[in-house]
Amino acid sequence: MFLADYHTHTRYSHGIGSVMDNAMVAKEKNLREIAVTDHGFSHITYGIRRKDLANLRRDCIEASEVSGVKVLMGIEANINSLGTDLKPDDFRAFDIILAGYHKFAMPGRFSDFFNFTIPSALDTILKVKPSDRVDKLMTRAVVKAITTTPIDILTHISYGIHVDVGEVAKACRDYGTCIELNGKRICLNRDEFETILSSGVRLVVNSDAHSPDKVGDFSRGEEYLSQYSSEIMERVVNYEGVATDLRWYGRRDI
Numbered sequence: 001m002f003l004a005d006y007h008t009h010t011r012y013s014h015g016i017g018s019v020m021d022n023a024m025v026a027k028e029k030n031l032r033e034i035a036v037t038d039h040g041f042s043h044i045t046y047g048i049r050r051k052d053l054a055n056l057r058r059d060c061i062e063a064s065e066v067s068g069v070k071v072l073m074g075i076e077a078n079i080n081s082l083g084t085d086l087k088p089d090d091f092r093a094f095d096i097i098l099a100g101y102h103k104f105a106m107p108g109r110f111s112d113f114f115n116f117t118i119p120s121a122l123d124t125i126l127k128v129k130p131s132d133r134v135d136k137l138m139t140r141a142v143v144k145a146i147t148t149t150p151i152d153i154l155t156h157i158s159y160g161i162h163v164d165v166g167e168v169a170k171a172c173r174d175y176g177t178c179i180e181l182n183g184k185r186i187c188l189n190r191d192e193f194e195t196i197l198s199s200g201v202r203l204v205v206n207s208d209a210h211s212p213d214k215v216g217d218f219s220r221g222e223e224y225l226s227q228y229s230s231e232i233m234e235r236v237v238n239y240e241g242v243a244t245d246l247r248w249y250g251r252r253d254i
């Protein structure tokens with residue numbers, strides 16, 4: 001049984017429900033904890049605005065009190081060649097930090113436009129896969145993000161632009177970042193997933209719900225893991241009986 005869903009969206013970015021809506025569905029599904037992780041500031045169309053953070057905090061406190069589910073205030077930061085779109089001063093605003101590459105995020109440097117934005121758009125529109133050079137640059141960007149931002153969870157690895165999962169998994173393991181099995185997309189072949197497993201990194205299964213009814217929907221990740229023996233669940237930090245000592249989680253007030 002999963003106890004927490006650490007990746008959900010609301011109307012503060014690309015979701016359609018409120019923080020309270022997500023919390024009430026989590027309560028119905030007997031979750032102990034959820035994180036509201038709206039898209040990071042540099043997302044062109046849906047990024048949460050810094051001026052909304054105080055309201056988001058207020059909503060998380062209220063939803064926790066009403067639902068009895070612990071509602072963490074998080075963010076799904078955008079990865080770029082500089083690391084992420086979070087500044088060190090932002091870290092303490094959040095209880096939990098997720099990060100992933102998104103096609104519609106502002107470039108960190110001007111060159112990201114040519115290295116990431118155009119290749120991922122060509123892939124989406126014309127199904128032209130990004131080159132090995134682009135994959136290497138993205139691998140470097142993801143590792144830089146992990147080493148410069150206290151990321152609890154790397155979301156949808158290899159979505160948009162493929163990465164060297166072995167290199168990324170080692171960085172995640174060394175820095176205490178979990179690799180997510182995402183409820184909307186899992187962009188890993190079996191060899192890659194076995195490489196991830198052999199690194200010793202920990203895993204998390206999330207919904208990436210953009211509507212309240214999807215909160216606590218772990219079916220895609222569960223199905224993916226069902227190919228393996230049940231011991232694999234000991235690596236999954238939001239599964240019953242497994243310690244949730246995530247990297248940034250709960251450190252906000254230190």
Ligand SMILES: [Zn+2]
Pocket residue numbers: 076100102155156
């Ligand atoms: Zn995402």
Ligand SMILES: [Zn+2]
Pocket residue numbers: 007009076155208
């Ligand atoms: Zn998301």
